[in-house]
Amino acid sequence: MGWVVFGIVTWLLGWRINSYLSHQPRTRFTALAVPVIFGLTIVVLWECAVRGFEINPVLLPAPTAIALKFATSIPTLWQDFVQTVIKGAMSGYILGCGAAFLTALVIDRFPFLRRGLLPVGNFVAALPIIGMAPIMVMWFGFDWQSKAAVVVIMVFFPMLVNTVEGLQATDHMQRDLMRTYGSSYKQTLFKLRLPAAMPFVFNGLKISTTLALIGAIVAEFFGSPIKGMGFRISTEVGRLALDMVWAEIVVAALAGSLFYGGVALLEKSVTFWHPSQRKSR
Amino acid sequence: MRNIGPILTVVAAIFVLWYAGAVALNASWAYDKAKRANVEITFSEMVADTMQQKKPKLPAPHQVGKEIWKTTGEMVAKGRAFSKRSLIYHSWITLSATLLGFAMGTALGVSLSVGIVYNRTMDMSVMPWVIASQTIPILAIAPMIIVVLNAIGISGLLPKAVISMYLSFFPVVVGMVKGLRSPDHMMVDQMKTWSATKGQEFWKLRLPSSMPFLFPSLKVAMAASLVGAIVGELPTGAVAGLGARLLAGSYYGQTIQIWSALITAAALAAALVAIIGVIQKVVLKRMGMA
Numbered sequence: 001m002g003w004v005v006f007g008i009v010t011w012l013l014g015w016r017i018n019s020y021l022s023h024q025p026r027t028r029f030t031a032l033a034v035p036v037i038f039g040l041t042i043v044v045l046w047e048c049a050v051r052g053f054e055i056n057p058v059l060l061p062a063p064t065a066i067a068l069k070f071a072t073s074i075p076t077l078w079q080d081f082v083q084t085v086i087k088g089a090m091s092g093y094i095l096g097c098g099a100a101f102l103t104a105l106v107i108d109r110f111p112f113l114r115r116g117l118l119p120v121g122n123f124v125a126a127l128p129i130i131g132m133a134p135i136m137v138m139w140f141g142f143d144w145q146s147k148a149a150v151v152v153i154m155v156f157f158p159m160l161v162n163t164v165e166g167l168q169a170t171d172h173m174q175r176d177l178m179r180t181y182g183s184s185y186k187q188t189l190f191k192l193r194l195p196a197a198m199p200f201v202f203n204g205l206k207i208s209t210t211l212a213l214i215g216a217i218v219a220e221f222f223g224s225p226i227k228g229m230g231f232r233i234s235t236e237v238g239r240l241a242l243d244m245v246w247a248e249i250v251v252a253a254l255a256g257s258l259f260y261g262g263v264a265l266l267e268k269s270v271t272f273w274h275p276s277q278r279k280s281r
Numbered sequence: 282m283r284n285i286g287p288i289l290t291v292v293a294a295i296f297v298l299w300y301a302g303a304v305a306l307n308a309s310w311a312y313d314k315a316k317r318a319n320v321e322i323t324f325s326e327m328v329a330d331t332m333q334q335k336k337p338k339l340p341a342p343h344q345v346g347k348e349i350w351k352t353t354g355e356m357v358a359k360g361r362a363f364s365k366r367s368l369i370y371h372s373w374i375t376l377s378a379t380l381l382g383f384a385m386g387t388a389l390g391v392s393l394s395v396g397i398v399y400n401r402t403m404d405m406s407v408m409p410w411v412i413a414s415q416t417i418p419i420l421a422i423a424p425m426i427i428v429v430l431n432a433i434g435i436s437g438l439l440p441k442a443v444i445s446m447y448l449s450f451f452p453v454v455v456g457m458v459k460g461l462r463s464p465d466h467m468m469v470d471q472m473k474t475w476s477a478t479k480g481q482e483f484w485k486l487r488l489p490s491s492m493p494f495l496f497p498s499l500k501v502a503m504a505a506s507l508v509g510a511i512v513g514e515l516p517t518g519a520v521a522g523l524g525a526r527l528l529a530g531s532y533y534g535q536t537i538q539i540w541s542a543l544i545t546a547a548a549l550a551a552a553l554v555a556i557i558g559v560i561q562k563v564v565l566k567r568m569g570m571a
Contacts, residue, residue, distance in 0.1 A: 038406035112290075132543065240432075252417065
């Protein structure tokens with residue numbers, strides 16, 4: 001019972017601190033501290049609930065148990081990470097986004113194609129493309145190549161739609177100005193339209209980071225060699241070793257946030273001129 | 282409507298590519314068969330064979346169409362629309378989980394966004410986590426949710442709906458927070474001069490002006506919810522539903538079955554999103570926003 005009381009007290013204390021901090025003037029410190037405190041109190045509450053109510057570790061392992069499992073099985077986790085994230089998701093992400101970007105440049109030259117492909121692309125982007133996974137596994141085998149293929153088709157359409165939209169983002173005045181300078185198609189593309197498209201391109205790239213990881217992990221549910229995050233999750237769930245599953249989820253969360261954060265940092269340095277990136281005041 | 286020509290061209294091109302792909306991918310098997318039977322086949326015979334293999338690498342569109350008709354229309358004609366071999370039955374299983382998850386996700390998302398907009402502490406503590414959680418491949422926890430809920434005696438529809446809810450509530454939160462905050466200072470001040478209460482401000486100003494933001498999020502949420510339901514059916518061991526059809530098909534190499542489940546899922550997604558689109562048009566029109 002002591003654990004439960006301790007958990008609730010910690011929660012209330014954390015909430016009070018947050019409530020105090022959030023009514024202070026907003027600074028960088030409070031903007032960072034409040035969510036961190038909130039996250040920590042949740043972890044403490046979780047730990048106390050598991051201990052206090054003596055929840056079966058098969059149902060919900062405590063955070064400390066997960067951390068312990070994580071620390072002791074780093075080689076396995078690293079191997080799974082390389083198989084799924086580096087080989088599967090990354091290669092598919094680069095191929096898919098690159099192909100979509102080039103396709104968008106071609107589509108943009110032909111208005112007829114643009115009017116036809118854009119609605120179709122928008123439509124396809126809303127479909128459950130993840131269902132292609134078993135087909136890709138059949139075509140490209142169990143190893144990472146099939147995962148990369150799933151990732152390619154998952155990221156292709158969101159990226160395509162965003163890039164095509166971005167290439168339209170310049171207005172008539174700007175394009176007319178380029179024409180009065182007597183610039184060629186190439187010059188207009190590289191000096192005006194591509195830079196102007198960058199916020200949209202990065203939007204597509206950011207959406208695609210999560211899709212890439214999801215594609216690579218779920219594709220492994222349909223068959224994979226004996227390594228990989230999706231494989232590990234599905235087999236360890238079968239053995240009811242939930243602490244290992246949670247450890248894999250921590251890896252997935254870390255990989256996802258780092259991947260997204262990396263692209264966001266790149267965006268910041270490329271589109272520093274865009275209003276959404278400028279510092280307020 | 283002036284886009285209809287280009288769209289039809291693109292769709293026609295997709296079908297041509299599909300047929301070409303079917304010939305290219307299935308050719309080797311056709312030649313293999315002929316070699317084993319010790320007969321020479323001409324090119325046209327090979328093409329004809331690629332169109333009607335039993336387990337092709339890539340089934341031709343008409344094969345998939347026939348399979349879909351066989352498992353939907355013909356079943357209805359025989360009066361066995363809900364037998365286990367019918368795609369209507371499997372679609373219904375998936376659809377019910379999708380809709381339940383979508384409803385739960387929308388309810389959760391809307392209430393969370395109201396909390397975020399009206400409570401500063403909640404805004405600062407929860408919102409960063411909501412955004413951060415979008416960068417995490419949440420779908421990875423689907424098998425665990427199914428097994429854990431199963432262990433405490435909850436099985437069937439609800440575990441899948443929970444996954445759908447989890448996937449669909451983020452877009453709703455993000456869209457609704459933006460929408461509820463969309464009235465500018467002038468409008469909020471106007472409400473104040475009319476001495477409106479907090480409740481009146483919510484019902485008469487904030488909620489109506491959030492509608493244009495809500496519907497696009499609902500479309501995203503619906504698509505995500507369907508994906509959640511399909512993936513949620515994978516770890517249960519291929520019992521029922523479109524995801525189960527995909528998994529069973531991949532176990533037994535039944536490519537035609539995989540493709541027909543896939544096309545059905547796509548049609549389902551398109552129909553659901555289109556329904557929301559219609560509701561959006563009607564609602565926004567009656568509210569004088571479109």
